[in-house]
Amino acid sequence: MIASEEGGPDSTVPGKTGPILVRVFEVAVGATLAFATTGIIIYFDGKDPISAFSGIAHGAFGNPFLIALTLVQMTPILLTALGAIVIFKAQIWNIGQEGQLYVGALFATWAALSLSTSPWFIVMPVAVIAGAVGGIAWSGIGGILYTYFGVDAIISAIMLNYISLFLVHFLVLGPPLGEVNSGGNAISLAIPLAARLPIIWPGTFLDAGFLIALAAPFVVYVVLIRTTLGYSIRAMGFSQTAARYAGVKSRTTVLSVFVFSGALSGLAGCVVVLGFQYRLQLGLSPGYGTMGIIAALLGAGNPIGAIFGSLFTAALLNGTETTTITQGLSSFLVQVLQGITIIGVVALSAEKLRLTERLHLSKRRK
């Protein structure tokens, strides 16, 4: 596994992410490709691509209110990105962040509504922890299936993502989360004021969840570099096959990776529901989990890089959300833009293209 020692299959090890400028260049090319492709489609659809794209820029950063909204959207994306980084680094391709986010939001809502009469200094921390526990629970199911039943993490993640949607929909239909006579209206009761995360930028929607998200990459970084768990995670990433046959990859270690990753994604769901939306329902997430994966890859699997990756994805998301309404563009535009960008970036990072020696995601032997 010489390639590994050079930072080969595991381009996600912090400190081995290669020159930042190369990454910036790759993202720029990927984004240009995405905007060019969608621009042509928008043009042939009889709309003005220039005004559409300037609309996206304005929607993302046009005024303080919109900037704050971009940061609000960035919060869950960053947290799910970190959840993805932690588990990808162990070469376990669990893409269940979306489901963990929903279950995290579910647990947080449940805690907040159950303790609605308690003072804020009890209900808020309990609800936040409950959110993380929810993510852990959901991720843990995938982890148990992976370690004890040999179920591929990708397959279980896809299934658990869907199951979580039906679970949330089912539970908000009635008490204790929904109204007694909801009449099929699948939305929870409002989060009590005491449990809502405080606004940190007066006059906007930016809440304290953003601070949690901003601190998280540094926590993840320290855990990965300085702790036994982090060491095990990186060891797994370096030589997956060898580690497995040598028995290095103990079940407890694998499960703790699932737990750590799930806690981060669960927190993402918790900050969405406690910090911004205040009600649990389907549509709580416009795909924060998927965008988190994209942000993680854009940031080359580096926790600090994920900050910029998630800012980029959040800007595209918030920009298009504002623009699609006013300009009659497809609401799926953001997914196409992000999709082409990330595929372009991943393609450009190929070792064979010789753009960079270290950024490749390729996995080869010898």
Added chain:
Amino acid sequence: MTSEFVQVFVIGLFGGTLSLSVPLIFGSIGETFGQRSGVMNLSLNGMMIFGALFGFVGANLTGNLWLGVLCGIIGAMGMAALFGFLCITLELNQTIVGVLLSLFATGVIGFAEEVILKSDYIVSKVSFTPYPIPLLSGIPILGPILFNHYVFVYLALIATAASYYVLYRTSWGLTIRSVGANPKAAHSLGIRVNRVRWYTTLFNGFMAGIAGSYVVLAFVPVFTNTSITIEGWISVALVTFGSWNPVVAMLGALIFSGTETGILSLQTQGILIPTDILSMMPYILVLVMYAVVGRKKRDVPTELTIPFRQE
């Protein structure tokens, strides 16, 4: 009462099982070939989505169903080619690229619907009708269950048998399996490893295209952005379930579809299960089926997901 029960329940259950399993069978055959040659193509769901989109648009533009299927195949093979370029030629991580392409396809399908089709629920102008096999379809009970289906159902069964034969009884099959099991040895025997992988990847796209077209032109001739949800992912799971043997994968597809159809038919029998719980069932079923075989995987292509580079 008895004859009515037979009509509605038995025929509905078994006939429905076969119709539901078709995309899974096609998908898992293609994926089996791919994985046997060492390529884990997780863009299968995306390829099916592209197959469905192109198949639907093609059939509705030309008015010809088989031209539609051809378009679907081209669409799915297009995505297979993109996957092949990224993972075989550029040697990128198959898992990441596959997942990204599948995620990307769901966005594209929504985008395409709004831009090309201008609606999120369109009934196909043309659609396949079941093709009863003469004489055989006249057999009581068995006839309607086995011999009164879309032509794809028969094709799926023939394709399973044919793919088993090709994979285990022909030199092509041996080549494909050797490329997945020991590409270096295969290379030393003069087999062009990456070319074989390209062929199986494109074949995977071909089968996914048929699967996608079938769903929107025959199974439910309506196009929505949820026409294909997880059929591709189930097919990927079935490949492992079947230990990389297309016949066992087909049996898995039938078990899955049968259970799913059975659960759904409970509803018509007056057993009330909340819709959400009912909707969870196929996903839970996949997890259970995978968990049953997960640790007993046999005959795994040893070089799965590892790119081959000529030294």
